[in-house]
Amino acid sequence: MDKPLPVITPTTEPFWRACAEGRLLLRRCQTCGSLFHYPRQACPSCWSEALEWRESSGRGAIWSFSQVHVALGGDAWKDELPYTVVIVELDEGVRMLSRLVGSAADEPAVGDRVQVEFFRQAEGVCLPYFRLER
Amino acid sequence: MPEPVIVGIGETRVGELPGSTSVELQAEAVRLAVQDAGLEKGDLDGLLTCPPYSTAHSMLGLQVSEYLGLRPRVAATIDVGGTPSILTMLETAVSLVRDHRCTAVVCVFGENQRTSRPRGVRGTVRAATVRGGEAWEEPFGVSGMAIAYALLMRRYMYRYGATREQFGAVAIAARKHALLNPNAQLRAPLSMDEYLASPMVASPICRRDCSLVSDGAGAVVVTSRAYATGRALARRAVAVLGHGSRVSHRSINQLPDVDELPLASAAAEAYARAGLSARDLHFAQIHDAFTISTLLGVEGLGLCAVGEGGRYAAEGLIELGSPVPINTHGGHLAQAHIGGMLHVVETVRQLRGEAGARQVPGARVGAVLGNGGVESAASCTLLGEA
Numbered sequence: 001m002d003k004p005l006p007v008i009t010p011t012t013e014p015f016w017r018a019c020a021e022g023r024l025l026l027r028r029c030q031t032c033g034s035l036f037h038y039p040r041q042a043c044p045s046c047w048s049e050a051l052e053w054r055e056s057s058g059r060g061a062i063w064s065f066s067q068v069h070v071a072l073g074g075d076a077w078k079d080e081l082p083y084t085v086v087i088v089e090l091d092e093g094v095r096m097l098s099r100l101v102g103s104a105a106d107e108p109a110v111g112d113r114v115q116v117e118f119f120r121q122a123e124g125v126c127l128p129y130f131r132l133e134r
Numbered sequence: 135m136p137e138p139v140i141v142g143i144g145e146t147r148v149g150e151l152p153g154s155t156s157v158e159l160q161a162e163a164v165r166l167a168v169q170d171a172g173l174e175k176g177d178l179d180g181l182l183t184c185p186p187y188s189t190a191h192s193m194l195g196l197q198v199s200e201y202l203g204l205r206p207r208v209a210a211t212i213d214v215g216g217t218p219s220i221l222t223m224l225e226t227a228v229s230l231v232r233d234h235r236c237t238a239v240v241c242v243f244g245e246n247q248r249t250s251r252p253r254g255v256r257g258t259v260r261a262a263t264v265r266g267g268e269a270w271e272e273p274f275g276v277s278g279m280a281i282a283y284a285l286l287m288r289r290y291m292y293r294y295g296a297t298r299e300q301f302g303a304v305a306i307a308a309r310k311h312a313l314l315n316p317n318a319q320l321r322a323p324l325s326m327d328e329y330l331a332s333p334m335v336a337s338p339i340c341r342r343d344c345s346l347v348s349d350g351a352g353a354v355v356v357t358s359r360a361y362a363t364g365r366a367l368a369r370r371a372v373a374v375l376g377h378g379s380r381v382s383h384r385s386i387n388q389l390p391d392v393d394e395l396p397l398a399s400a401a402a403e404a405y406a407r408a409g410l411s412a413r414d415l416h417f418a419q420i421h422d423a424f425t426i427s428t429l430l431g432v433e434g435l436g437l438c439a440v441g442e443g444g445r446y447a448a449e450g451l452i453e454l455g456s457p458v459p460i461n462t463h464g465g466h467l468a469q470a471h472i473g474g475m476l477h478v479v480e481t482v483r484q485l486r487g488e489a490g491a492r493q494v495p496g497a498r499v500g501a502v503l504g505n506g507g508v509e510s511a512a513s514c515t516l517l518g519e520a
Contacts, residue, residue: 007269038270038387064289067337072278085274085281085336087387097387099274107337110292127273 003076005125012039014053019126024056024116026094037094058116059133060090062108065100088114088130099129108132136358138231139371139520140224142171143479144242148350148470149319152249156186156351157194159244161201163351167240171355172367178355180208180230180239182223184473188247198242207236214511217421217474217504218379219243221513224478225377227356237361243475244351251347270387279423280344282386282508284336287426290392291338293441296429298338300444302329304425305342305467307453312464314454314492319346320468343425345466352475354482359520370486371520375410375499378403379513386508393441397434400512401503405436408516412436415458416497417484419477421504422465428452431503432460434512454492462492474504481517 008016015038018025027039031048042049065086071078084100084107100108101117114130121127144166146159160183168178181199185191195209208230212223220243227239276282290296305324312318324342332340362371380396380403383389405411412435420431429443437458438446446452452460463469463480470476481500483489489497499518505511 003275004272006273012269038385064285064292066281066284066288066339067334068275068281068284069333069337070280070335072280072336074277076277077275080275083275085276085285087285087389095387095389097271097274097276097385110288121273 003121005122011041015039016125018053019118019128020124022118024058024128025053026056026090026092028052028054035092035094037096054092056094056116057091060088060114062100062110062112062114063087063089063095064110065108067107084108086114086130096128099127100131101129102131136231136234136360137373138228138356139359139362139373140354140482140517141357141362141367141369141371142167142169142173142355143482144168144170144353145317145476145479146244146351148317148348148472150248151246151349154246154249154349156189156191156245157197157201159246159349159351160198160242160353163244163353164198164202164240164242167242167353167355171357171369172365173238173355173357175202175204177238177357178204178240179206180227180236181206182226182239182241183211184219184223184243185211185213186245186247188245188250208239214513215506216423216511217477217502218506218511218513220474220478221377221502221504221515222379224354224356224374224515228374228377231356231358238355238357240353240355242351242353243473246349247471248347248349270385276386279508280339281336283424283426284339285386286389286392286508287338287343287424290426290429293392294444296444298330299326300429300448301343301425302326303447303450304422304428304452305329307447308422308461308465308467311454311462311492312468314490315464315469318464318469319348320464339424345423345471346468348470348472350470350472352472352479354478372482372485373518373520375516375518376404376406376408377513377515378407379511381511383510384507389508392430395430395434395509396512397430397503397505397509398436400514401435401501404501404514404516410499410516414499415501416499417459417462417494418501418503419461419463419465419481421474421477422461422467423471425467427505427509428460430509435501435503435514454494459494462489462494474502477502477504485517485519
């Protein structure tokens, strides 16, 4: 089974293009100043359409994580078991669902510092993964 | 204004029902509920259903209605997620009866989630993936519900210091209750050692934290008290005392922190509408997709303080024999996972005094509290003696 790729639309294309260039972008509302992820056409706080892209530091802390041991809902990820899914709280205050890469031997802890690392999944598609800071 | 009451319940066999289809199971549950009420096919002028998660259906309300040979005033499909779907159907049925739009409305849900799974697939099957918000989950290897709930459970353990034994107490209680339910999929006791030795699915969720994957269906019939009295219906009517709901998010990547989930708001609204509080409950049924849901549920209902759910369960306070037993039928963890519908059926059964070996003595007020998605939407309905 093929791994599912992100659905890229005109609204989200700049995010994925930046990932392919090694940059992590967040949406910022020019009206109320809030930062958000995932990219949407209007600010979820105030519905303003006046939005800009902000580059994230790519650094943050693990907010929650799970080490996956069983292939669920199909076998697309079977070859990567066990793998670690994380919710990262970026230093900008925005949370993002992602994967933790690096040594899978030890489970991390909530609060551990992480840094973004881009992983090429397919031609032109890079996923923002995270790695524990050294 | 007519007073809506629940007058009939239907529950098919549960577990593995090879050869069944979702529409057949739903239609069977409708017939059982109408029969139980002592009504006839011709009395039904409303049918509300919730679509199966496993297979895609278009205009399911019309399909089930047609299958049963009905020509109702209202047939609709309601899809919130989990138990909120069921309780939103019930609340809609109540409105239709109260507003004189319908005489008798059936709410039904069921599917053949277990036997419709392709060979070798673990966990639940969803009809559609990688749409909308899921575009930010599936490509990262987040498929099915266990990983999403694992992220929630880890956060809960981090915030409140909850232990695996506290989650184990939930799984063990569900098994004890299912042993007293002849229509339960998993009738085997569970020890704490077995729970702790159970293999990890997505840490910290082990196999025994997960609810069952089930075939089966359930239904309830709502009519007015006047209609029920006029027809001298066979069963004791059950009153809908109050309902509340709240929605917060959909995707796991938008999960609020564990003290900001919508359960407590839904319960508070239901209590306010009924003029009741947690002290008035004789039992409660909580949507237990995973053991974490039960802990969040007892907190949401106000049976204990926020963050105390683990200690509450470990003290045995969710088991039959305690002042407010939880999931007396065995719940999704041990009876069957029929999306919360059988939580409602069991509540009616307890209030009628028909729960057999698991009957809560003197049960007059019960709550159904549930979440859909990953604690994304919450609904609470209080039922009581009519």
